[in-house]
Amino acid sequence: MTLSSLAAIVPVPFFGALSCITPAITRPTLQFGVRIPGDRAGAPVIRRERRAYFWRTAAIGVCWTVAAVLLHGYGSWWLARIILLLELAADLGCFQIARKNIAAVKNSEGWFAGLRQTVATDTNWRADPPRFPVRWLLPALTVIAATVIVGAVRYPGLPARLPVGFGGHQVPKSIVTAFGIVAGQLYVTALWTGLMLIVYRSRPDIESADPAGSTRRYREYLNACTKAVLTLLALVNVTLLLSALQKWQVYKLSGIASALPLLPFVVGLLIFAVVAVRVGQGGTRLSRVGPVNILQARLSRVGAGPSGRAGQGPQPRTDRDDDRFWKAGLIYVNRDDPAIMVGARFGVGWTFNFANPAAWLIIAGIIWALSA
Amino acid sequence: MLLSIEPDGPVPIYQQIRDRIVEAIAEGDQPAGSGLPSTRQLAVDLGVNFHTVNKSYDLLRQEGLLRISRKSGAVVQRDPGSGPPDPSWAREWADRLRTLLAEAAAHGMPEQDIIRQCQAAVAHFAFPAGEGAA
Numbered sequence: 001m002t003l004s005s006l007a008a009i010v011p012v013p014f015f016g017a018l019s020c021i022t023p024a025i026t027r028p029t030l031q032f033g034v035r036i037p038g039d040r041a042g043a044p045v046i047r048r049e050r051r052a053y054f055w056r057t058a059a060i061g062v063c064w065t066v067a068a069v070l071l072h073g074y075g076s077w078w079l080a081r082i083i084l085l086l087e088l089a090a091d092l093g094c095f096q097i098a099r100k101n102i103a104a105v106k107n108s109e110g111w112f113a114g115l116r117q118t119v120a121t122d123t124n125w126r127a128d129p130p131r132f133p134v135r136w137l138l139p140a141l142t143v144i145a146a147t148v149i150v151g152a153v154r155y156p157g158l159p160a161r162l163p164v165g166f167g168g169h170q171v172p173k174s175i176v177t178a179f180g181i182v183a184g185q186l187y188v189t190a191l192w193t194g195l196m197l198i199v200y201r202s203r204p205d206i207e208s209a210d211p212a213g214s215t216r217r218y219r220e221y222l223n224a225c226t227k228a229v230l231t232l233l234a235l236v237n238v239t240l241l242l243s244a245l246q247k248w249q250v251y252k253l254s255g256i257a258s259a260l261p262l263l264p265f266v267v268g269l270l271i272f273a274v275v276a277v278r279v280g281q282g283g284t285r286l287s288r289v290g291p292v293n294i295l296q297a298r299l300s301r302v303g304a305g306p307s308g309r310a311g312q313g314p315q316p317r318t319d320r321d322d323d324r325f326w327k328a329g330l331i332y333v334n335r336d337d338p339a340i341m342v343g344a345r346f347g348v349g350w351t352f353n354f355a356n357p358a359a360w361l362i363i364a365g366i367i368w369a370l371s372a
Numbered sequence: 373m374l375l376s377i378e379p380d381g382p383v384p385i386y387q388q389i390r391d392r393i394v395e396a397i398a399e400g401d402q403p404a405g406s407g408l409p410s411t412r413q414l415a416v417d418l419g420v421n422f423h424t425v426n427k428s429y430d431l432l433r434q435e436g437l438l439r440i441s442r443k444s445g446a447v448v449q450r451d452p453g454s455g456p457p458d459p460s461w462a463r464e465w466a467d468r469l470r471t472l473l474a475e476a477a478a479h480g481m482p483e484q485d486i487i488r489q490c491q492a493a494v495a496h497f498a499f500p501a502g503e504g505a506a
Contacts, residue, residue, distance in 0.1 A: 117380060339416045
């Protein structure tokens, strides 16, 4: 098995497993892209659909992995990519089946009827914003610097033609062809750092039922996710450095050992996956019992609302039913929302508000930089 | 300050934002001199149109509760410790209060209940020491 076939096969079981576990790391009030009141998280239809989704995606993952392994010797490089695409399409189909079934029961039983649907924010978030962990960016930048230095030292001694990619294809030596990998490192680092900086300016996902607790959990979640992303970035840069070293003929690996450069990247992905599972989307898997702060004490009063404090007991609040803004349960389109990025509906992470022209500008910029 | 609104509720969003800020000022969460987020930031945080927040801030500015400047942004101008309000404002407020209380009486709420509700609401306000509801 060569590096190229291994690189092609590994994503199939990886994304299969990821699809399988995603419902577990998603917000309990968001089941397959459907917003539900907190007390409905254990509804029979949800338990049934989650179970069905798990087994369906597990079977899909196993089947396509077997297919990828059996077929890796046949066809060309695109066969494995088609297999991966088919697997993802099948997983998306499973998601849509679960979404449709849950939404049908939710709407027919009127789960949100009579509930007070609110959107909450904490202005202290802006007064005391979380700090971007700049120091965690240093490893990624150090690796880029190391790549540049090694490249500069090796450049005079390189042959007239250099290999490109995994296929053994060769191109004439020039600064652009020799240092293409550094450009790749810079692109990945700038892209992810830029996106995380936008995320830091985006709104935190605050639960109406527990504003203070969810704000604290979101802070921890943002911190953990950013550090995991920056660690992944550093390891991606190491992977690129290792492949650059091969290209610059510092070392040569053959057979299964040629997969070595991929190892840091895989480790980075695993670290991110472990962090995602530990914290959950928006910090929903973090401990619900945290240090009682002044904010919480204050919010417990405000949370009761004007009618609550008038002696009738707090009126239960729930997050707003915002399904109509999420196309296919995954794509956020809300013209009234000035946000560029918002918390993802399924899985851990963020997504764009596709009704915001700024989001399209950013996407266009990312694609333009990739093609340049 | 926690700000919670019902985007699909019967009260217009700009009015809800204005009401929550007034309550926060009365409860001492936003004392005079404290800043509020920029209209753009609050709009992003609540997921509402920028003009909606602008309308709320403008309303509060007209009511004399907020000062808005290009340099320092939106700053709370008055709070329970700022001294007695303008007499004409107090008269107009008393009229509105009378209508609100009349609604309760018209719906048959007993006098004691109305008074209790008023006391319960006032109990949460941050009056300066020695000026409490008692």
